[in-house]
Amino acid sequence: MPTLHQYDYVFGIGTVFALLDAFNNGANDVANSWATSVSSRSISYRWAMVLATVCEIAGAVATGARTASTIKDGIIPASAFEGNAGVQLLAFACAIAAASSWVMWCTAHSTHVSSSYSIISAVAGVGVATVGASEVQWGWNKGKGLGAVFSGLALAPLISGGFASAIYLLIKFIVLLRANPTKWAVYTSPFWFFLAAAVCTLSIVYKGAPQYHLTSKPSWWVASVIVGTAAGVCLLSIVFFVPYIYCLMIKKDQSLRWYHIFQGPALFRRNVEAGESINVPNYNVVQEEDMVSDSAADSATGDAEAGKGEPLKDNDVTVVNANKEGHFDEEKSQANYKALMEQSKRKLNARLEAKSGPLGWAMRTLRDHPMGAGSIYELHNIKTFFVRLPAMIVCGALYGINYDIHAAQTGVLGTPEGERMARVYSYARRYPNEVEHSYSFIQVITACTASFAHGSNDIGNSAAPWAAMYAAWKTGTVSEKGTNPVPVWQLAVLAITLAIGFITYGYNIMKVMGNKITYHSPSRGCSMEMGAAITVLLAAQYSLPVSTSMCITGATIGVGLCNGTIKAVNWQRVGLLLTGWIMTIPIAGTAAGCLVGLFLNAPHFLTS
Incomplete structure (x- = not known):
């Protein structure tokens, strides 16, 4: 041996x-x-x-x-x-x-x-x-x-x-x-x-790292630390978070900013510039709508700014394989499905291609220098590979950071998955x-x-x-x-x-x-x-x-x-x-x- x-x-x-x-x-x-x-x-x-x-x-x-x-x-x-x-x-x-x-x-x-x-x-x-x-x-x-x-x-x-x-x-x-x-x-x-702080403290104190021997402590000590820490976080939320969220949600203060949270109870006496509503994200947006409106519009601008390809229209993503009712067309479905997904991917990437930083440069480089016909060992493909290599490294490091998660989370409209998710969402209040x-x-x-x-x-x-x-x-x-x-x-x-x-x-x-x-x-x-x-x-x-x-x-x-x-x-x-x-x-x-x-x-x- x-x-x-x-x-x-x-x-x-x-x-x-x-x-x-x-x-x-x-x-x-x-x-x-x-x-x-x-x-x-x-x-x-x-x-x-x-x-x-x-x-x-x-x-x-x-x-x-x-x-x-x-x-x-x-x-x-x-x-x-x-x-x-x-x-x-x-x-x-x-x-x-x-x-x-x-x-x-x-x-x-x-x-x-x-x-x-x-x-x-x-x-x-x-x-x-x-x-x-x-x-x-x-x-x-x-x-x-x-x-x-x-x-x-x-x-x-x-x-x-x-x-x-x-x-x-x-x-x-x-x-x-x-x-x-x-x-x-x-x-x-x-x-x-209080509940979130208690669970997090439980994981540190009761489980603990072995070298600290926290599990050998008496039960009353463990319980006191957990409850005490959670109560402290709860008290901080009462002093700072509740006044802030009160002004934001109930008084609808239009001039409130995130740093005002440190004013604590003084916010209750704050002169309010009330409005009809508050500026919060629309949590009720269905992601398929994002795919058609937001991403498509922005990506069309991206293509135009990049100067390559025809600008994509908002309804391009649905006409490929959806009928008038929006249902998936079974005839030639696989070919149409692949084309639809390719268009969807192109829409997502177009926004990144329009960026002015390193990622935008890398995305445009990969788009403008595709691999040519033949195998990798062809001379023109070898040259293209070395042109693409720095861009591939940059994309590997930065692509995930800039990826549009919301626009890609659910099935694309007109596909079986898109219909299925629409049905699932319809049952959620x-x-x-x-x-x-x-x-x-x-x-x-x-x-x-x-x-x-x-x-x-x-x-x-x-x-x-x-x-x-x-x-x-x-x-x-x-x-x-x-x-x-x-x-x-x-x-x-x-x-x-x-x-x-x-x-x-x-x-x-x-x-x-x-x-x-x-x-x-x-x-x-x-x-x-x-x-x-x-x-x-x-x-x-x-x-x-x-x-x-x-x-x-x-x-x-x-x-x-x-x-x-x-x-x-x-x-x-x-x-x-x-x-x-x-x-x-x-x-x-x-x-x-x-x-x-x-x-x-x-x-x-x-x-x-």
């Missing part, structure tokens, strides 16, 4: 795939966590990137070590490797390679899968290939075996849906269905600040914009809480195999259970990589998940995010790496059903998500097992 130093390249390759897995996790799961807030118009995509980065890193570094230890130590016992650190190193390298490759493929095709179940299935697969199926912990194993982990496939969405629907029903019956919902929204808002606006502030907090929970829970997907590889590579011995905690610097590096994945590639999932399951609004969105966050944090407390995507999906379905009919949920999208989750288990597990089996049984050209 080769000596350990001959496996340095294995650790290097495993490290690359661990970082790639974290990148894909950010592009897939973090994007899904913030899709609700962005699609509800509670926060812009760019601000979501900033807050997600801060919360993900904080959650991963402060509370991420326990979950990582579960994946590393709870599925394949260290004793099964019989002291062969090289086999353990190779096993986890193959596991992270298979898992990250599968998630990367799914993300590239806008297919949302569970990165948690991907790495867990891959670890189980390499366990079967290296030490045999009998050594893999298929049972409960004190809450750390595969039986406990995969129980979350059904339990996590149900529990999350229950929490989310309970929270939304409270909002619905206490505020939304009242005769004067605006006042009720203003005066009950401190309670939701719309509430006044002023009322929804009050929950947009709370939704930002709940989104940050969900992001913190994701960082504490899902960072283990990448950190656990990487930590096991690092320990085996560094010490030359098999990593024994509990003796090699996940280094904080690994959690920090992976958290930063995870944030980069969300910033640069998260749009690919957000454009699919936002409003694809049911109608979103700030009041619904904060309920979804809070329900998912509570479920994830409860699972993390017991070191169970549940899928964040399953939690937010279950929460979304639960809130959608609160509309009073199952027709308010897009069950086709739910079925596609469920199929992807189930397929992840055999695909990731088989790929990882075959990969490690191939390497272990290949001829060894190196000598000891």
Whole structure:
């Protein structure tokens, strides 16, 4: 058997795939966590990137070590490797390679899968290939075996849906269905600040980072810290937020600005320049309308400014394959559908091409220098490739930051998906914009809480195999259970990589998940995010790496059903998500097992 130093390249390759897995996790799961807030118009995509980065890193570094230890130590016992650190190193390298490759493929095709179940299935697969199926912990194993982990496939969405629907029903019956919902929204808002702060504090104090030994504190101390912190946030909301939102929503102060919130109770005595309405986002806009009016008009201007191509008309997006009633024309539907989607993509890109910055230059360069006829090795294509290469790099870094999420979230008008989403939206009751606006502030907090929970829970997907590889590579011995905690610097590096994945590639999932399951609004969105966050944090407390995507999906379905009919949920999208989750288990597990089996049984050209 080769000596350990001959496996340095294995650790290097495993490290690359661990970082790639974290990148894909950010592009897939973090994007899904913030899709609700962005699609509800509670926060812009760019601000979501900033807050997600801060919360993900904080959650991963402060509370991420326990979950990582579960994946590393709870599925394949260290004793099964019989002291062969090289086999353990190779096993986890193959596991992270298979898992990250599968998630990367799914993300590239806008297919949302569970990165948690991907790495867990891959670890189980390499366990079967290296030490045999009998050594893999298929049972409960004190809450750390595969039986406990995969129980979350059904339990996590149900529990999350229950929490989310309970929270939304409270909002619905206490505020939304009242005769004067605006006042009720203003005066009950401190309670939701209290709840959001309590959940976030719970994740830090009660779960805590192991090195702080916070869980060994008395129960009364833990409860006091949680309630005290939440009460403090609630008090701040009463002093500053309630007066601000009172002037904005009830007095309809036209001159009020965001920085006036620091005046606190003095706002109650403020001279008001009242108006008919307040300037808040229109939360009741259906995204298909954005696609036809806003994006089409702006993109037509973009094409004209770019000086290339004919300006697109607003109705170009519907005439391709929609009849007078707006229904999808089955005759030659596939060809027309592809043409319609291509036009839609062109409309979205035209706005970016009109920009004056680096992204606009890059988009115009790619548009004006298409690859020519023939293969890549043709001389004219080689020259074109090197012209396009700098623009491709710029687009890769900046395209996601500037992507129009709202215009791409739902099916294009005239397509089967567009009709389906219109039907789903028709069963969702719309509430006044002023009322929804009050929950947009709370939704930002709940989104940050969900992001913190994701960082504490899902960072283990990448950190656990990487930590096991690092320990085996560094010490030359098999990593024994509990003796090699996940280094904080690994959690920090992976958290930063995870944030980069969300910033640069998260749009690919957000454009699919936002409003694809049911109608979103700030009041619904904060309920979804809070329900998912509570479920994830409860699972993390017991070191169970549940899928964040399953939690937010279950929460979304639960809130959608609160509309009073199952027709308010897009069950086709739910079925596609469920199929992807189930397929992840055999695909990731088989790929990882075959990969490690191939390497272990290949001829060894190196000598000891």
